[in-house]
Amino acid sequence: MSLPDVWFVLIAVLWTGYFFLEGFDFGVGILTKLLARNEPERRVLINTIGPVWDGNEVWLLTAGGATFAAFPDWYATLFSGFYFPLLAILVCLILRVVAFEYRAKRDDAAWKRNWEAVIFWTSLLPAFLWGVAFANIVHGVPIDQQKNFTGNLLTLLNPYALLGGCTTLALFTFHGSLFTALKTLGGIRERARTTATWSGLVTAVLALAFLLWTQADRGDNWSLVTLLLAVAGLLAALGCNLGGREGWAFICSGVTVVAAVATLFLALFPDVMPSTTDPAFSLTVSNAASAHYSLTIMTWVAGFATPLVLLYQGWTYWVFRRRIGVQHIPTTAH
Amino acid sequence: MFEQQPMKMASAEALWETAAPAPFSVFAIGDVSKGDNSVELSIPGLLSFLAHSNFTEAVPGINNVAAAEAARYGGKPADYIPNIFVTFWGFRLMIGFGMTSFVCGAAGLWLTRKKRWLAPERRTGEDEVPPLMLTRNRELSPFLTKWGWRCGILTLGFPLVANSFGWIFTEMGRQPWAVYGLMKTSSAVSPNVSVTVQIIALSVFIALYTVLAVVEVKLMVKYAKAGPVTSEQPPAKDPTLRGPDADADADKPLAFAY
Structure with a gap:
């Protein structure tokens, strides 16, 4: 395995980690409107992800940073080509962060309602847009010989990409419902399980359609294996949820996220951004990669830093492992 | 340098x-x-x-x-x-x-x-x-x-x-x-990102950060004027510790909640 291949795998792992982790916290953000019936319940939901959402976002930064350093041409084509969708995602992530922080800083119903609306929309929109972005990356976009994206915003909003967006949106809502069921107490826990059932069924339909389309478009034998694993995980998650096994249900929906992202990256390899203009113009693992020296340094840094990050993030989840119910929400403003 | x-x-x-x-x-x-x-x-x-x-x-x-x-x-x-x-x-x-x-x-x-x-x-x-x-x-x-x-x-x-x-x-x-x-x-x-697109993006960021700066400064002033909370007491015991009284603490409100 050459160093660029190693970095392709590492970037895939970073994105997988990001979607596994931020996937459920996007889902919880969406559930603040769908599931919570009153203010204390909304606070319960927000507090389940309160200590962890920022750590989850680190995975996005490292995925973006690793792409920049390991595949500068991929980064350049992707970020200038998908300018507006990525701008929208960035604005959402900025607003979402401050919404969590500011919401409880004033004891004023209108203030809280506004920030809650921000939390809902800035969770929903990126959950959808990431699917759109990845579907386009995997299927390919118009790229010319100079590795420049030649399409426009409408090129990106094609049926396959929109299906990808709906899939990630449904999948993250499902994943978030199972996380909520695992992390809460009382009525909200019961309702989270109900929400998980219907959002899981919607996800099953969308994900099957999207993954089969991906498989038909660019799949190989390996992506077929992960596709089947994703479907199995989804069905198992639904079953465990119905059987009241919340921990297992969450693990299984996690398997679905991991296997689905793996399917996308396996379908993509050895390209990193296929060209629909001419396959010869595609960006590949070899023609978009950095110099060997850069990759060697990065491999050493990643080798030492990644276990450390995993350790302290795992520790955060351990410290905040207890379930939360409305009785834990303080009555004062902060 | x-x-x-x-x-x-x-x-x-x-x-x-x-x-x-x-x-x-x-x-x-x-x-x-x-x-x-x-x-x-x-x-x-x-x-x-x-x-x-x-x-x-x-x-x-x-x-x-x-x-x-x-x-x-x-x-x-x-x-x-x-x-x-x-x-x-x-x-x-x-x-x-x-x-x-x-x-x-x-x-x-x-x-x-x-x-x-x-x-x-x-x-x-x-x-x-x-x-x-x-x-x-x-x-x-x-x-x-x-x-x-x-x-x-x-x-x-x-x-x-x-x-x-x-x-x-x-x-x-x-x-x-x-x-x-x-x-x-x-x-x-980037050759394919037009000046118009860049102006839009820059305007979005300027508007966003201006609004956030106003909100942030207002909150800082509010909290600075209110002064520190003096009634707050440290928890009597760490509720994450498993002890004979751990269950009594199980329903205690969070010391900090979002």
Whole structure:
């Protein structure tokens, strides 16, 4: 395995980690409107992800940073080509962060309602847009010989990409419902399980359609294996949820996220951004990669830093492992 | 810096011609971008010292670096000169605001001391507001005390301002290069992102950060005016510890909730 291949795998792992982790916290953000019936319940939901959402976002930064350093041409084509969708995602992530922080800083119903609306929309929109972005990356976009994206915003909003967006949106809502069921107490826990059932069924339909389309478009034998694993995980998650096994249900929906992202990256390899203009113009693992020296340094840094990050993030989840119910929400403003 | 990016160093100082020893310009009056500045106040040899750790060695000037770069990479020497007005004053404002913050901080650290280097009867307790003490026994006058506290508030934003000017200086001083000697800014621009798109994106960020700055400052003022919560007590025991009373704590509200 050459160093660029190693970095392709590492970037895939970073994105997988990001979607596994931020996937459920996007889902919880969406559930603040769908599931919570009153203010204390909304606070319960927000507090389940309160200590962890920022750590989850680190995975996005490292995925973006690793792409920049390991595949500068991929980064350049992707970020200038998908300018507006990525701008929208960035604005959402900025607003979402401050919404969590500011919401409880004033004891004023209108203030809280506004920030809650921000939390809902800035969770929903990126959950959808990431699917759109990845579907386009995997299927390919118009790229010319100079590795420049030649399409426009409408090129990106094609049926396959929109299906990808709906899939990630449904999948993250499902994943978030199972996380909520695992992390809460009382009525909200019961309702989270109900929400998980219907959002899981919607996800099953969308994900099957999207993954089969991906498989038909660019799949190989390996992506077929992960596709089947994703479907199995989804069905198992639904079953465990119905059987009241919340921990297992969450693990299984996690398997679905991991296997689905793996399917996308396996379908993509050895390209990193296929060209629909001419396959010869595609960006590949070899023609978009950095110099060997850069990759060697990065491999050493990643080798030492990644276990450390995993350790302290795992520790955060351990410290905040207890379930939360409305009785834990303080009555004062902060 | 003079080794990796000699132009940045020269433009920070508006040092037009190579000089040995090179002076450090503290303040200049006149147009520094005209190629010949009427420097009011400069410290002889200091720039040489900052670059080489001795007071006599030469520091390359703007015109010399520009001529050398033009000879090496092609084009006119003028193509290799950044905006000297911005770099010269950006550097000065960075240092000025930064040093002012530092001086205020150091003064505050000294004036608000509660126990050390104070006469025993002038010492204050943990939760008392200390008087601003100049020496062991001497307190600042009420007028100076008032302005001392005000300075603390008014200079709150100075590190941010210094930081911003520092970034403006370092990015402008790099021009026309994005990566010095390897890639020019003009070739680093995405060819498929139009000026309109960039204006939209920049406007979005300016609007977003303006609104967030207003909200943030309002919240800071609200919380600063409210003062610290004095009724808050540390938890009697750590609820995460599993002990005989752990269940009694299980329904306790969170000490901090979003």
